[in-house]
Amino acid sequence: xxxxxxxxxxxxxxxxxxxxxxxxxxxxxxxxxxxxxxxxxxxxxxxxxxxxxxxxxxxxxxxxxxxxxx
Numbered sequence: 393x394x395x396x397x398x399x400x401x402x403x404x405x406x407x408x409x410x411x412x413x414x415x416x417x418x419x420x421x422x423x424x425x426x427x428x429x430x431x432x433x434x435x436x437x438x439x440x441x442x443x444x445x446x447x448x449x450x451x452x453x454x455x456x457x458x459x460x461x462x
Contacts, residue, residue, distance in 0.1 A: 398425070402432040409434065 400407040407429040414422035423436045 395428075396425070398434065400427045400429060400432055400434075403427060404427045434458075 395408050395410050397406050398409045399405070400409070401460055407427050409425040410427050411418075411420060411422040414424070416422070426432070426438060427434070433450050
């Protein structure tokens, strides 16, 4: 088990966290940690996502207006 100090929202202070035995094979780099003070679990994101680029919305084509002379 690895220990690290992180802020626990439940304890409202910095607490030691430990990684439980990982069944996924992460070892000490497991993203799941547990507060040793209250037992709250936390998942640490170890990777970043790129924000998807939003394509420009095409302008709606209005049908042509046919005008008649009076």
